[in-house]
Amino acid sequence: MTKYLVTGAAGFIGANYVHHLLQQEADTDVIAVDYLGFAANEANLDAVMDRIVFHKVDISDFEAMAALYRRHRPDYVINFAAESHNDRAILGPSEFMRSNALGAQVMLECSRLYPVKSHVHVSTIEVYGELPAERPYFTERSPLNAKTPYSAAKAAGDQMVRAYMSTYPNMNIRLTHCANNYGPFQHPEKLIPLAIAKVLRGRKVPLYGDGLQSRDWLHVADHCNAVHRVLLAELDPIHPDAATDPGRLPIFDISSRNEVTNQEIVHGIITALGRHPEEWIEYIPDRPNHDRRYVIEPTKIETELGWYPTRDFRSTLRQTVEWYVDNRDWWERIISKTGEPGFDWSQPLGSTAV
Numbered sequence: 001m002t003k004y005l006v007t008g009a010a011g012f013i014g015a016n017y018v019h020h021l022l023q024q025e026a027d028t029d030v031i032a033v034d035y036l037g038f039a040a041n042e043a044n045l046d047a048v049m050d051r052i053v054f055h056k057v058d059i060s061d062f063e064a065m066a067a068l069y070r071r072h073r074p075d076y077v078i079n080f081a082a083e084s085h086n087d088r089a090i091l092g093p094s095e096f097m098r099s100n101a102l103g104a105q106v107m108l109e110c111s112r113l114y115p116v117k118s119h120v121h122v123s124t125i126e127v128y129g130e131l132p133a134e135r136p137y138f139t140e141r142s143p144l145n146a147k148t149p150y151s152a153a154k155a156a157g158d159q160m161v162r163a164y165m166s167t168y169p170n171m172n173i174r175l176t177h178c179a180n181n182y183g184p185f186q187h188p189e190k191l192i193p194l195a196i197a198k199v200l201r202g203r204k205v206p207l208y209g210d211g212l213q214s215r216d217w218l219h220v221a222d223h224c225n226a227v228h229r230v231l232l233a234e235l236d237p238i239h240p241d242a243a244t245d246p247g248r249l250p251i252f253d254i255s256s257r258n259e260v261t262n263q264e265i266v267h268g269i270i271t272a273l274g275r276h277p278e279e280w281i282e283y284i285p286d287r288p289n290h291d292r293r294y295v296i297e298p299t300k301i302e303t304e305l306g307w308y309p310t311r312d313f314r315s316t317l318r319q320t321v322e323w324y325v326d327n328r329d330w331w332e333r334i335i336s337k338t339g340e341p342g343f344d345w346s347q348p349l350g351s352t353a354v
């Protein structure tokens with residue numbers, strides 16, 4: 001039986017991917033790893049817990065991860081584990097560096113010592129930084145230009161992935177950058193579930209600044225399909241020109257070319273909940289150093305791997321709203337554990353006395 005090692009499995013996308021894997025392949029072994037950090041929720045895996053093996057392990061702990069590889073000998077590795085919330089990274093960057101950079105390297109090193117058929121490192125559009133208004137999109141050839149503590153830690157992980165790809169070309173490492181995701185099981189401190197949960201509890205939705213920050217959005221199921229396709233693809237050996245042209249490395253940008261402002265998203269959610277948007281939005285001070293705009297172009301994954309998104313944004317946003325309406329217990333339990341979601345950036349950031 002094929003063995004998949006999935007890290008970050010109790011988080012939003014990792015959990016969706018585990019569900020996706022088990023739907024695609026009935027006869028499969030899934031080793032799910034998560035250190036159960038702030039954003040994790042074991043309940044995301046409740047429906048499949050009897051079909052997987054779950055380990056609470058920190059991916060930046062080399063000894064623990066190496067022991068896990070030795071024990072299970074995975075065929076495929078998909079590394080979703082990361083600290084993922086930009087707001088939290090501003091308040092505590094160190095744990096982001098440990099998970100997103102050191103953790104990425106530990107995973108690569110384990111796949112080097114205990115070889116696998118392929119290893120996908122899941123990264124984000126945000127490593128490319130902010131896109132000027134006159135430029136349509138980033139591509140795999142764009143330089144890394146991360147500007148926030150979250151995206152800088154992810155970019156550090158990316159650099160290590162690129163270094164391993166080029167230094168150990170037989171390892172079959174692949175790297176993906178995805179647009180912003182939405183769908184079931186997303187932590188209620190992220191924009192879409194946060195907006196839904198606020199309205200359902202009779203509170204206004206906080207929107208940073210003027211709300212015109214613009215992002216590229218993709219349904220999580222399309223992302224899972226893309227990652228799986230990248231994982232299993234038969235790829236040519238890395239071309240020598242990749243040394244100077246990152247477009248020739250096995251890097252794939254994943255998007256549905258769907259650029260939407262935060263304000264449009266929140267309007268869509270409030271309307272789907274049967275309320276008038278302007279009565280339910282509270283404009284609050286913007287997060288410091290907030291990326292204004294980012295969009296990526298998925299031509300490479302479309303033409304080389306034949307992956308195309310299949311979900312329409314408007315209808316799946318409504319379905320997502322319905323999921324959070326129907327699964328109120330799921331997010332209320334998280335909020336009762338982690339506290340009311342939201343950050344107040346009205347005071348200037350300073351150094352913190354210790």
Ligand SMILES: NC(=O)c1ccc[n+]([C@@H]2O[C@H](COP(=O)([O-])OP(=O)(O)OC[C@H]3O[C@@H](n4cnc5c(N)ncnc54)[C@H](O)[C@@H]3O)[C@@H](O)[C@H]2O)c1
Nearest residue numbers: 008011012013035037039040058059081082084099180181
């Ligand atoms: N959410 C998005 O819109 C988006 C878009 C593009 C890429 N990504 C990337 O996809 C991946 C998953 O994102 P997500 O939205 O599911 O995040 P998430 O925060 O919901 O889940 C991440 C999971 O990783 C776990 N984790 C973190 N550090 C760990 C460590 N050191 N050891 C073991 N487990 C650890 C957390 O406990 C959590 O369960 C991340 O790498 C993120 O950068 C996310």
